[in-house]
Amino acid sequence: MINIQDIRDTAKDLLAKGEVRGVIGWKAGTRGMDAEPVVITAPEQADELVWDPTCYHNLALYLVEDRKFLAHARKNADKPIGIVAKGCDARAIVVLMQENYFKREDVYIIGVSCENTGVVAEHKLARQLSGFAASAAAFAGDEFSFTTAKGEKKVPAREVMADRCLECRNPFPKEHNATLGEDKTGRTLAAPFAALAKFEAQGGGERWDFWERQFDRCIRCFACRSVCPMCYCDECVVDSIEMKVLPDTTAEEKANRIRWIERSADRSENITYHMTRAMHLAGRCVDCGECERVCPVNIPLRLLNNKMEREARERFGYEPGASIGGPSLVASFRDDDPGDFIR
Amino acid sequence: MEKTLDKARLNDWVAALGKTGNWEVHAPALEDGVWTYQPVESEVSLDHPNTKQPPKGFAFPQKEIFFSFEQIKGEPARLTEVKPQAPQCAVFGVRPCDGRGTVRMDRVFTDHVADPYYNARRKNVAYVGLACNVTPAPTCFCKSVGGSPVSSEGLDILLTDLGDKYFAQAVTKTGEALMAAADKLFAKVSPADKKSVDKAHADALAQPQRAVKDAAGAPAKLKAAFDSPLWEEMARACIGCGICTFLCPTCHCFDINDEVTGSTPLKGNRVRTWDNCQFPDFTMHSSGHNPRENTGARLRQRVSHKFRYFHENFGMLQCTGCGRCVSECPVGIDIVAVVNKVAEHVG
Amino acid sequence: MSEQQAYEPKIVAFLCKWCSSAGSDLAGVSRIQYPANATPITVPCSGSVSPMYILSAFKKGADGVLVSGCHIGDCHYMEGNFLARRKLHLVKELLGFIGVEENRFRMSWVSAAEGGKYAQVVKDFVEDLRPLGPQEKLKAQRT
Numbered sequence: 001m002i003n004i005q006d007i008r009d010t011a012k013d014l015l016a017k018g019e020v021r022g023v024i025g026w027k028a029g030t031r032g033m034d035a036e037p038v039v040i041t042a043p044e045q046a047d048e049l050v051w052d053p054t055c056y057h058n059l060a061l062y063l064v065e066d067r068k069f070l071a072h073a074r075k076n077a078d079k080p081i082g083i084v085a086k087g088c089d090a091r092a093i094v095v096l097m098q099e100n101y102f103k104r105e106d107v108y109i110i111g112v113s114c115e116n117t118g119v120v121a122e123h124k125l126a127r128q129l130s131g132f133a134a135s136a137a138a139f140a141g142d143e144f145s146f147t148t149a150k151g152e153k154k155v156p157a158r159e160v161m162a163d164r165c166l167e168c169r170n171p172f173p174k175e176h177n178a179t180l181g182e183d184k185t186g187r188t189l190a191a192p193f194a195a196l197a198k199f200e201a202q203g204g205g206e207r208w209d210f211w212e213r214q215f216d217r218c219i220r221c222f223a224c225r226s227v228c229p230m231c232y233c234d235e236c237v238v239d240s241i242e243m244k245v246l247p248d249t250t251a252e253e254k255a256n257r258i259r260w261i262e263r264s265a266d267r268s269e270n271i272t273y274h275m276t277r278a279m280h281l282a283g284r285c286v287d288c289g290e291c292e293r294v295c296p297v298n299i300p301l302r303l304l305n306n307k308m309e310r311e312a313r314e315r316f317g318y319e320p321g322a323s324i325g326g327p328s329l330v331a332s333f334r335d336d337d338p339g340d341f342i343r
Numbered sequence: 344m345e346k347t348l349d350k351a352r353l354n355d356w357v358a359a360l361g362k363t364g365n366w367e368v369h370a371p372a373l374e375d376g377v378w379t380y381q382p383v384e385s386e387v388s389l390d391h392p393n394t395k396q397p398p399k400g401f402a403f404p405q406k407e408i409f410f411s412f413e414q415i416k417g418e419p420a421r422l423t424e425v426k427p428q429a430p431q432c433a434v435f436g437v438r439p440c441d442g443r444g445t446v447r448m449d450r451v452f453t454d455h456v457a458d459p460y461y462n463a464r465r466k467n468v469a470y471v472g473l474a475c476n477v478t479p480a481p482t483c484f485c486k487s488v489g490g491s492p493v494s495s496e497g498l499d500i501l502l503t504d505l506g507d508k509y510f511a512q513a514v515t516k517t518g519e520a521l522m523a524a525a526d527k528l529f530a531k532v533s534p535a536d537k538k539s540v541d542k543a544h545a546d547a548l549a550q551p552q553r554a555v556k557d558a559a560g561a562p563a564k565l566k567a568a569f570d571s572p573l574w575e576e577m578a579r580a581c582i583g584c585g586i587c588t589f590l591c592p593t594c595h596c597f598d599i600n601d602e603v604t605g606s607t608p609l610k611g612n613r614v615r616t617w618d619n620c621q622f623p624d625f626t627m628h629s630s631g632h633n634p635r636e637n638t639g640a641r642l643r644q645r646v647s648h649k650f651r652y653f654h655e656n657f658g659m660l661q662c663t664g665c666g667r668c669v670s671e672c673p674v675g676i677d678i679v680a681v682v683n684k685v686a687e688h689v690g
Numbered sequence: 691m692s693e694q695q696a697y698e699p700k701i702v703a704f705l706c707k708w709c710s711s712a713g714s715d716l717a718g719v720s721r722i723q724y725p726a727n728a729t730p731i732t733v734p735c736s737g738s739v740s741p742m743y744i745l746s747a748f749k750k751g752a753d754g755v756l757v758s759g760c761h762i763g764d765c766h767y768m769e770g771n772f773l774a775r776r777k778l779h780l781v782k783e784l785l786g787f788i789g790v791e792e793n794r795f796r797m798s799w800v801s802a803a804e805g806g807k808y809a810q811v812v813k814d815f816v817e818d819l820r821p822l823g824p825q826e827k828l829k830a831q832r833t
Contacts, residue, residue, distance in 0.1 A: 264614055
């Protein structure tokens with residue numbers, strides 16, 4: 001069990017000594033039971049930091065935001081920025097460094113181990129609580145309890161834990177400057193890719209029926225893209241907005257600007273968006289599960305990315321976020337890559 | 344007109360509306376853990392907290408085709424108006440916050456310009472509301488923004504759950520017509536019924552809620568805090584996903600695009616789609632300049648639209664306290680905390 | 691009584707300029723008869739075929755999509771087709787994962803000298819697509 005004071009003291013110390021210009025972590029939210037991301041810059045603020053199963057967010061996203069802010073302001077950071085990172089978050093940071101988004105020395109990783117537990121899956125919780133919101137929660141080992149308008153409900157932790165945590169074998173940040181908590185690498189609360197296997201047990205017709213329903217429900221809020229640290233492109237390929245309109249731009253040019261998908265949230269457009277995103281994340285997605293968590297209409301997006309991850313591992317021997325110097329999945333190849341499907 | 348309806352008769356009423364009145368009935372249903380409005384044939388159960396998406400989509404769908412165009416090369420373009428398919432819809436289970444949301448949407452689309460697409464649909468939608476005489480969700484705050492858990496504003500009928508029956512109050516002529524469609528199912532209101540509903544409403548009003556501390560003073564405070572660095576600080580965690588806007592009962596910004604469906608001959612539709620001021624490129628100019636280029640500016644925009652600009656234009660706050668933006672924000676940005684913090688900061 | 695037109699699958703074929711596109715030209719000048727169902731699009735290299743082209747073709751109503759390039763080891767840009775092999779394998783898996791019929795997306799290696807092979811690839815593809823009927827799943831619904 002990590003003692004929250006250790007996280008606070010580590011952050012406080014780094015800030016007091018001026019070793020980092022800020023620490024990205026979690027603090028208690030104002031609306032109910034969840035924690036929320038925070039960037040603290042003064043040592044006293046370290047006492048706000050929390051660590052519990054509502055720390056779902058992949059804070060690597062805020063490293064990206066920070067980097068974009070600096071780039072836009074044309075500033076160089078004089079010191080690294082600190083970040084409290086779970087195993088999955090640390091892997092995301094590795095991918096970003098693999099892609100030279102920033103250098104290793106720009107980030108001070110305060111790794112926190114999830115040990116034998118994981119974060120709450122809001123969608124699973126919603127099902128347990130019939131859609132009623134929890135105003136408070138208590139997390140005691142293997143049993144979590146939630147308070148709603150209908151009263152208190154106790155639920156075994158495993159039943160509301162996110163699939164990505166159940167299936168995780170690396171709940172420990174391999175890349176780090178400091179770590180807290182026991183290293184439980186290799187733990188298995190559920191078989192890896194269990195949710196994926198369950199889905200794939202279905203035949204083609206059932207698969208399509210399932211995804212058709214999901215893509216019809218998509219409202220194209222792009223929350224999945226906004227929350228993903230790896231979706232850092234300044235202009236997403238599906239938005240096609242970057243067309244400078246000058247006095248001599250013709251109507252024809254405007255009408256014919258490249259548009260991979262239309263604005264309408266129609267099924268065909270939604271499918272193209274989601275599949276493009278899955279392809280762009282192949283080998284880069286570290287299964288932090290945030291895309292699935294933030295989806296307001298409960299599309300199980302993780303399945304798409306998991307499919308790509310399993311192909312990467314089993315077919316190409318590739319592990320996302322394994323090492324900073326590693327190659328990218330789709331920009332590398334092996335002589336024995338499968339080619340039987342090619343005529 | 345006030346009547347009562349035995350709970351056991353609710354489904355019969357719904358079935359009657361479908362058959363005799365040619366109403367399409369929609370009601371909240373739970374699918375994959377999400378409460379959404381689904382079309383129903385005859386089974387309605389009103390035990391939902393609130394739907395994930397507000398009912399604004401009935402009069403203001405996410406996609407609306409204005410007209411279609413076709414152009415054979417060398418000839419002038421031919422435009423064909425597309426009139427909205429506006430079936431009569433009776434939407435059940437609408438909460439008072441969403442009813443008040445409808446009032447605001449109506450103002451936007453009828454006050455200065457009567458939007459023909461919105462209005463063609465709106466006149467065919469009836470909202471059968473359900474009073475909130477249960478413990479409010481932790482994120483509800485209708486009372487502090489001028490609303491109430493038992494308000495009938497914007498609704499055609501307000502149902503109040505009295506345990507074994509519903510107290511049905513028709514608010515509009517349409518509401519009366521809906522009840523008349525199954526007149527035999529309804530019973531007269533007894534003095535005991537009146538007492539029950541008054542008590543239920545009083546109890547509902549007495550339930551504690553989170554509160555925007557001074558909604559009346561918010562417009563002035565927001566104006567004073569326009570240039571405050573507080574906005575960037577409060578929006579630090581914002582990921583620009585736009586969930587708050589898409590799920591808000593009163594957000595209504597839209598984009599219009601021509602969507603080409605064929606190239607020889609050139610064919611397509613002019614389409615209106617929901618747009619979102621939280622998307623980074625919402626205010627992107629074609630020159631590349633973006634006046635709201637950070638999340639602080641965009642948060643300020645949304646909160647100010649709800650608590651200041653709408654008030655300046657229409658004399659009422661645009662926020663009805665439904666709490667969806669608070670509960671659904673992936674990172675916990677909380678409009679109640681934001682408005683309160685701004686007020687405190689300005690002093 | 692009007693004759694019912696047999697369904698003719700529409701294929702979009704991305705052909706690399708150096709090998710497959712030349713191979714298709716050879717089929718033409720050699721007067722090899724093969725079905726006219728494929729619309730060829732020349733690309734510099736099979737490795738340059740973005741998954742978005744494939745999705746876009748399906749969205750526009752293609753019943754089948756073919757990507758054809760140089761044989762392994764013969765890529766004009768050295769590595770392009772190695773990258774295509776890996777990337778397009780992922781596309782194929784993803785399409786099957788959401789329930790699109792496996793036979794609708796296909797890859798082949800056709801060299802500039804293999805006019806006959808190109809014709810056979812197209813012929814086989816058309817025959818394999820015919821029983822699947824028109825592609826509706828990814829196609830944009832025209833309103």
